[in-house]
Amino acid sequence: MLRRFAISVLLATLSLPAFARTRPHYGGTLRVEVAGDGMHGQDGFLLRLVLDGLTQLGGDGTPQPSLAVSWKSENSDHRWEFQLRQGVQFQNGFLLTADRVVASLNVSCNGNCPWTTVHAVGSSVVFIGDSPLPNLPWLLAENQYLISLTDSGDGKAPMYCIGTGPFALNDQNQMRSLIANDSYWHGRPFVDKIEVLTGRSVRDQWLDLSVGRADVVEVPPEELRQAQQQRLTVVASQPVELLALGIGETGALANPVLRASIAEALDRAALFNVIFQKQGEITASLLPQEMTGYAFLFPTGRDLNKAHELRGGLNTPLLTMGVAGSGAMMLAAQRIALNLREAGFDVQPVDMNRVQHSDLVLRTLPIEGADASAAMEGVLRAAGEPAPVPRQSTAALFRAEREFLQRRTLVPLIDLPRAYAIGPRVRDFALNAEGAPDLASASLGDAP
Amino acid sequence: MATKLMRLAALAICSAMGFAAAAAPSPGPWDQPAETLAEQIAGILGPGPVELSIHNLSSTPNSEVGPIRRLIEQDLKEHGVTISAAQTANAIHITLSESARQRVWVAEVVEGDDTQVAMVELPPAKLQQTQSVGGLMLRKEQIIADSGPILAALEVGVSLVVVEPQQIVIYAAAGSGWQAQQRAGIVQRLPLARDPRGILLSTADRTGFEGFLAGVECMGSAPAANQPGSWSVQCHASDDPWTILQAPAQVNGTAPAPVFKAFYNASRDYFVGVVTPGVGVDLPGFYSAALVPRAVGNGAFLIAGVDGKVQLAENGVLATVAGTRDWGSDLAVLRSGCGTGTQVIASSSGEAVSDSLRAYELPALEAVPASAPLVMEGTVTAMWPAPDAKSVFAVVRKANEYEVDRVTALCN
Numbered sequence: 001m002l003r004r005f006a007i008s009v010l011l012a013t014l015s016l017p018a019f020a021r022t023r024p025h026y027g028g029t030l031r032v033e034v035a036g037d038g039m040h041g042q043d044g045f046l047l048r049l050v051l052d053g054l055t056q057l058g059g060d061g062t063p064q065p066s067l068a069v070s071w072k073s074e075n076s077d078h079r080w081e082f083q084l085r086q087g088v089q090f091q092n093g094f095l096l097t098a099d100r101v102v103a104s105l106n107v108s109c110n111g112n113c114p115w116t117t118v119h120a121v122g123s124s125v126v127f128i129g130d131s132p133l134p135n136l137p138w139l140l141a142e143n144q145y146l147i148s149l150t151d152s153g154d155g156k157a158p159m160y161c162i163g164t165g166p167f168a169l170n171d172q173n174q175m176r177s178l179i180a181n182d183s184y185w186h187g188r189p190f191v192d193k194i195e196v197l198t199g200r201s202v203r204d205q206w207l208d209l210s211v212g213r214a215d216v217v218e219v220p221p222e223e224l225r226q227a228q229q230q231r232l233t234v235v236a237s238q239p240v241e242l243l244a245l246g247i248g249e250t251g252a253l254a255n256p257v258l259r260a261s262i263a264e265a266l267d268r269a270a271l272f273n274v275i276f277q278k279q280g281e282i283t284a285s286l287l288p289q290e291m292t293g294y295a296f297l298f299p300t301g302r303d304l305n306k307a308h309e310l311r312g313g314l315n316t317p318l319l320t321m322g323v324a325g326s327g328a329m330m331l332a333a334q335r336i337a338l339n340l341r342e343a344g345f346d347v348q349p350v351d352m353n354r355v356q357h358s359d360l361v362l363r364t365l366p367i368e369g370a371d372a373s374a375a376m377e378g379v380l381r382a383a384g385e386p387a388p389v390p391r392q393s394t395a396a397l398f399r400a401e402r403e404f405l406q407r408r409t410l411v412p413l414i415d416l417p418r419a420y421a422i423g424p425r426v427r428d429f430a431l432n433a434e435g436a437p438d439l440a441s442a443s444l445g446d447a448p
Numbered sequence: 449m450a451t452k453l454m455r456l457a458a459l460a461i462c463s464a465m466g467f468a469a470a471a472a473p474s475p476g477p478w479d480q481p482a483e484t485l486a487e488q489i490a491g492i493l494g495p496g497p498v499e500l501s502i503h504n505l506s507s508t509p510n511s512e513v514g515p516i517r518r519l520i521e522q523d524l525k526e527h528g529v530t531i532s533a534a535q536t537a538n539a540i541h542i543t544l545s546e547s548a549r550q551r552v553w554v555a556e557v558v559e560g561d562d563t564q565v566a567m568v569e570l571p572p573a574k575l576q577q578t579q580s581v582g583g584l585m586l587r588k589e590q591i592i593a594d595s596g597p598i599l600a601a602l603e604v605g606v607s608l609v610v611v612e613p614q615q616i617v618i619y620a621a622a623g624s625g626w627q628a629q630q631r632a633g634i635v636q637r638l639p640l641a642r643d644p645r646g647i648l649l650s651t652a653d654r655t656g657f658e659g660f661l662a663g664v665e666c667m668g669s670a671p672a673a674n675q676p677g678s679w680s681v682q683c684h685a686s687d688d689p690w691t692i693l694q695a696p697a698q699v700n701g702t703a704p705a706p707v708f709k710a711f712y713n714a715s716r717d718y719f720v721g722v723v724t725p726g727v728g729v730d731l732p733g734f735y736s737a738a739l740v741p742r743a744v745g746n747g748a749f750l751i752a753g754v755d756g757k758v759q760l761a762e763n764g765v766l767a768t769v770a771g772t773r774d775w776g777s778d779l780a781v782l783r784s785g786c787g788t789g790t791q792v793i794a795s796s797s798g799e800a801v802s803d804s805l806r807a808y809e810l811p812a813l814e815a816v817p818a819s820a821p822l823v824m825e826g827t828v829t830a831m832w833p834a835p836d837a838k839s840v841f842a843v844v845r846k847a848n849e850y851e852v853d854r855v856t857a858l859c860n
Contacts, residue, residue, distance in 0.1 A: 022756045023643060023735050023777040026716045059847030064595070187642035293545040293552035296505060297565060370548060394552055395567040441642065
């Protein structure tokens with residue numbers, strides 16, 4: 001049960017070198033390939049190489065100093081003060097100041113911030129909330145609140161993303177380059193450069209890995225088994241994403257009984273066994289069992305009779321199910337549509353990017369860190385249900401979760417891991433608490 | 449009276465399993481959570497008969513489930529809730545569960561169609577430490593831990609000197625631990641490396657220290673004995689070679705080994721291979737070095753190379769040492785007094801999640817294991833011998849802290 005502290009596990013046996021393994025070497029170019037752009041959404045792990053947050057999550061999920069060296073809360077968590085690290089520079093040489101941090105935070109949440117106001121006081125950043133902000137140090141470690149330069153000195157936003165992180169961004173067409181930041185406050189990264197090929201299909205990524213053209217490639221959860229069969233060296237995280245079905249509260253589904261009927265009709269086992277090839281964990285809870293210890297209290301089984309009973313004679317028009325993603329996500333949506341048809345619901349899966357509104361939404365939500373309260377708050381926020389989550393006790397957390405899930409607006413389905421395959425040159429490759437690769441600490445075995 | 453007897457019986461079982469204190473009157477680890485959970489359940493149910501089931505989803509040994517059940521039954525009884533073998537309308541389903549951070553006991557209290565939940569939280573189960581076996585046994589004790597990186601540490605008299613990337617901290621003994629007494633900033637003129645290194649050595653009179661970091665050399669001296677005052681610490685920019693090996697205390701009147709200095713590549717964090725005095729052969733770049741005593745002469749110069757090879761420079765010849773494929777980059781000599789008297793302590797190669805240290809004899813050009821691996825529960829980032837070489841110190845990076853451990857050997 002302490003698996004979560006061991007952030008990543010090697011799924012394939014590493015071939016032992018003929019010589020002893022050494023401290024990491026400096027130098028070389030690491031070649032990474034991704035299907036997306038690596039900078040946005042849940043796959044935006046490259047963003048963390050360019051930007052830092054005020055805090056960062058440690059291996060056990062607790063907030064650790066990053067651009068802020070210390071923080072304190074007052075007035076029952078309504079006021080927080082974060083003391084900035086001194087002498088930190090942006091990659092263009094500008095000094096990190098409290099004013100620049102405030103400007104960045106204001107841009108990042110664009111008026112929809114969890115706090116009411118944020119302002120600079122000397123070298124501190126002060127947050128004020130009308131509601132208590134008990135999880136603010138965890139929140140500030142998330143991608144959304146990473147600090148970037150908003151003014152390049154001429155009153156205009158920089159042409160490209162500038163932060164204080166271990167690498168500086170240098171985009172050229174489809175090839176994204178990250179250059180080591182020699183002045184990084186936390187120590188220069190080992191590799192000199194990371195070249196990222198974006199928009200690459202998983203098949204092409206694996207092909208490039210096999211012929212030595214790539215060093216780090218993606219392995220979607222549903223492909224983990226195949227990657228092992230192909231004897232790729234795979235590093236997988238513990239579950240860091242929740243596959244969940246969102247159910248709208250408007251229109252035909254405003255009736256909570258119908259939402260409950262849909263929840264009862266879902267066959268998680270089929271999704272897990274067939275679509276996701278038994279990777280991850282079946283769940284009906286917002287957070288994995290190993291984070292809370294009580295996830296087993298939410299039953300995961302399908303009860304089609306109860307689904308019929310709840311629906312009774314109520315008829316619904318054709319429901320649309322927006323799907324965020326392709327491939328396995330679309331297959332999962334089709335399987336869910338089949339489940340719901342058996343319960344009397346007619347559901348049409350559609351690409352979420354092509355519709356403005358859908359009755360149901362199938363998507364993955366990030367489970368960030370290992371702190372249950374902060375992670376749950378993050379999941380709820382990602383699901384569009386922002387609410388402060390209690391920190392007092394596990395029992396209070398359970399009650400908050402049960403109350404939320406009883407509304408049946410979000411139905412957890414499967415906890416999914418994230419995984420990457422690495423080539424033989426890559427050393428010291430590990431995943432952080434969010435399942436993202438920590439490429440600043442990776443090195444190359446053949447570096448000079 | 450019956451309750452007390454049952455508790456004593458449960459305690460006796462716990463004690464036999466190594467979970468309870470030896471003295472019978474002291475409460476066992478399950479008493480308090482059992483009592484709390486029973487109280488919560490009774491608050492929901494009220495007095496009356498009830499069915500009880502219990503199952504274990506945690507790392508708690510199954511042999512403990514019986515004693516826990518008995519404790520809960522007794523505590524429920526004290527609240528008027530009696531366990532019935534016959535079918536009743538009310539039932540309690542208890543699950544011994546756990547998360548990564550703690551154990552959780554969950555009671556689902558069923559009254560007809562209504563189910564309510566009660567919970568208690570317990571500290572996490574303690575990990576069992578594997579016992580070392582072999583020619584000698586390594587053991588470790590934590591000296592100090594800190595949330596930030598520690599590069600090196602040295603005990604000087606009643607003080608502990610700790611080098612961090614940007615400061616030197618002097619700790620004073622406080623009870624069984626250490627308390628920060630003085631801090632001296634280090635102005636780094638070079639950008640900080642990803643894995644910064646440092647070395648601390650005791651001065652010849654054992655009242656001060658000499659320290660080396662990338663591009664910086666520091667000297668420190670303790671206030672005179674019985675004189676109140678603070679340490680004097682001075683640092684200055686320096687490209688001078690680092691003192692990497694210092695003569696340990698003389699053994700049996702043998703001549704002291706020479707002091708070795710080595711030039712350091714501050715931007716790449718390794719020694720370039722230029723050593724003074726010379727060892728009679730050109731050395732490649734290396735991460736760490738140790739002087740292995742020999743019956744005759746000053747000893748053999750052992751290096752953990754940047755290329756991953758462990759090599760021994762002796763009699764003007766540089767030769768690769770066999771049996772070192774699983775060695776990491778840190779090594780130090782330990783004068784344990786066991787076996788041949790001296791062993792090389794080497795870190796593991798880092799293939800496993802957690803590094804380990806292991807003692808080796810080095811009779812010729814082959815490393816022979818002399819102890820079982822000592823699991824360090826983290827990544828070993830630095831290692832060096834104590835001034836008397838009777839122990840070695842290791843810095844271990846853990847999830848959220850850096851820890852300095854003293855490693856000693858016990859002869860089997």
